[in-house]
Amino acid sequence: MQQLKFERIPRATISRLAVYVQELEVMEQQGIKVISSEKLAQLCGVNPSQIRKDLAYFGEFGVRGVGYYVHELREAIRQSLGLDRTWNVVLVGVGNLGRALLRHNLLRKRGFVIVAAFDCDPFKIGEEIAGLEVNCTSKLPKSTRDMNVEIGVITTPPERAQRAANYLMEGGIKGIVNFAPSRITTPENISVEYVDFIHHMFSVAFNITQNQSKGLL
Amino acid sequence: MQQLKFERIPRATISRLAVYVQELEVMEQQGIKVISSEKLAQLCGVNPSQIRKDLAYFGEFGVRGVGYYVHELREAIRQSLGLDRTWNVVLVGVGNLGRALLRHNLLRKRGFVIVAAFDCDPFKIGEEIAGLEVNCTSKLPKSTRDMNVEIGVITTPPERAQRAANYLMEGGIKGIVNFAPSRITTPENISVEYVDFIHHMFSVAFNITQNQSKGLL
DNA sequence: TAATGTGAAGTTGTTCACAGCG
DNA sequence: CGCTGTGAACAACTTCACATTA
Numbered sequence: 001m002q003q004l005k006f007e008r009i010p011r012a013t014i015s016r017l018a019v020y021v022q023e024l025e026v027m028e029q030q031g032i033k034v035i036s037s038e039k040l041a042q043l044c045g046v047n048p049s050q051i052r053k054d055l056a057y058f059g060e061f062g063v064r065g066v067g068y069y070v071h072e073l074r075e076a077i078r079q080s081l082g083l084d085r086t087w088n089v090v091l092v093g094v095g096n097l098g099r100a101l102l103r104h105n106l107l108r109k110r111g112f113v114i115v116a117a118f119d120c121d122p123f124k125i126g127e128e129i130a131g132l133e134v135n136c137t138s139k140l141p142k143s144t145r146d147m148n149v150e151i152g153v154i155t156t157p158p159e160r161a162q163r164a165a166n167y168l169m170e171g172g173i174k175g176i177v178n179f180a181p182s183r184i185t186t187p188e189n190i191s192v193e194y195v196d197f198i199h200h201m202f203s204v205a206f207n208i209t210q211n212q213s214k215g216l217l
Numbered sequence: 218m219q220q221l222k223f224e225r226i227p228r229a230t231i232s233r234l235a236v237y238v239q240e241l242e243v244m245e246q247q248g249i250k251v252i253s254s255e256k257l258a259q260l261c262g263v264n265p266s267q268i269r270k271d272l273a274y275f276g277e278f279g280v281r282g283v284g285y286y287v288h289e290l291r292e293a294i295r296q297s298l299g300l301d302r303t304w305n306v307v308l309v310g311v312g313n314l315g316r317a318l319l320r321h322n323l324l325r326k327r328g329f330v331i332v333a334a335f336d337c338d339p340f341k342i343g344e345e346i347a348g349l350e351v352n353c354t355s356k357l358p359k360s361t362r363d364m365n366v367e368i369g370v371i372t373t374p375p376e377r378a379q380r381a382a383n384y385l386m387e388g389g390i391k392g393i394v395n396f397a398p399s400r401i402t403t404p405e406n407i408s409v410e411y412v413d414f415i416h417h418m419f420s421v422a423f424n425i426t427q428n429q430s431k432g433l434l
Numbered sequence: 435t436a437a438t439g440t441g442a443a444g445t446t447g448t449t450c451a452c453a454g455c456g
Numbered sequence: 457c458g459c460t461g462t463g464a465a466c467a468a469c470t471t472c473a474c475a476t477t478a
Contacts, residue, residue, distance in 0.1 A: 014423055018416040022398055064455045064460045081419055082426030100317035112418050175421035191424035193417035199235040200410035201329050202298055204392035206231055207408035209299030281438045281477045
């Protein structure tokens with residue numbers, strides 16, 4: 001339909017769009033039909049024109065003098081982000097975090113279906129978690145190809161993240177979400193996202209430290 | 218010692234510093250003594266001058282014509298970020314993710330000690346996880362004050378995140394790391410970080426979609 | 435001499451302000 | 457009339473280029 005423009009879209013815009021979707025969903029559940037950029041901005045903690053700019057990358061979804069129809073806007077963003085479909089996902093590294101993700105139902109609710117889990121620890125192989133049997137990592141490349149998986153999630157210890165990434169790429173994966181606290185190297189055409197909550201702990205620690213030293217002035 | 222400058226430090230700088238620390242640690246373990254901004258940049262996937270600029274916010278840590286002493290630099294960054302101490306942390310919401318964090322040893326290794334866990338589900342209260350008894354959330358404010366806790370981690374379902382935040386603030390917490398996929402509102406002086414892996418899944422999905430449509434041109 | 439530290443240039447992202455439209 | 461959509465102004469961040477120094 002839209003998606004006609006071809007400027008490069010800022011990363012920041014994408015992650016804000018994700019926030020908008022989330023808040024729009026809540027509104028929809030509350031029965032709110034129309035929302036202005038002003039009000040949505042307030043809820044998301046951003047500037048109203050920011051929202052309008054972000055949306056403008058993908059099309060014109062609003063009605064002047066009125067605002068945005070909540071349901072319509074949500075669908076438009078979902079479509080723009082490529083979320084109007086399901087994505088097959090595999091997970092590598094069945095530790096604490098891996099298990100939590102396997103059991104997490106929000107992923108599935110958002111269209112990300114974990115179709116296989118892998119680990120190289122013989123003690124974990126064969127174990128069943130959330131209806132999924134843990135397989136040996138060596139089987140990963142073939143499985144992902146057979147199951148037409150496009151996204152890989154890495155939840156291994158840091159030192160094994162690169163190896164996991166290599167297996168995933170061998171399996172023809174197109175994007176990786178890396179929860180391990182270490183950088184991985186991949187060719188340009190593989191999209192990599194890092195989820196490192198320790199960094200956020202660091203940020204908070206830093207901000208607290210700074211707020212306190214500011215208080216002393 | 219340093220920390221003399223008082224320009225505002227970009228958020229982005231902070232999160233990159235966290236990456237540098239991580240990579241420096243790996244190097245130290247490998248016995249590497251000296252590193253240039255060039256090489257470190259390569260490992261971290263950033264521009265060399267970016268590193269030098271980032272470090273310049275905090276002081277001069279390098280030796281011209283030589284580079285940076287790995288151990289020294291790591292310590293300098295840790296100190297600058299306020300990581301040369303331990304931080305008491307409480308966790309609210311003992312679901313899959315909460316459990317995973319409680320059992321995660323990387324947090325403690327980095328100086329973040331979870332000293333208490335809370336949940337409002339009577340079935341969970343009393344349960345012991347990673348040597349910590351789950352307490353009723355109503356006890357949170359008093360406990361955090363008594364234990365001198367500065368950071369709260371929220372791992373509740375989204376609809377309960379705000380309530381958790383309120384309890385934490387009542388308990389005198391100064392910073393919050395919110396893993397729940399919903400915005401929370403707090404006064405200015407509370408530092409809030411959002412960890413939302415779903416957003417990263419969205420980003421990857423979007424990038425894959427875009428790469429593919431690029432391929433069609 | 436090699437690599438840092440840094441002003442200046444360049445790039446990217448954000449906010450403003452208002453024209454345009456339902 | 458009110459709120460969107462958007463060019464223009466602004467702010468923030470990144471990279472360049474080179475003077476500086478161990």
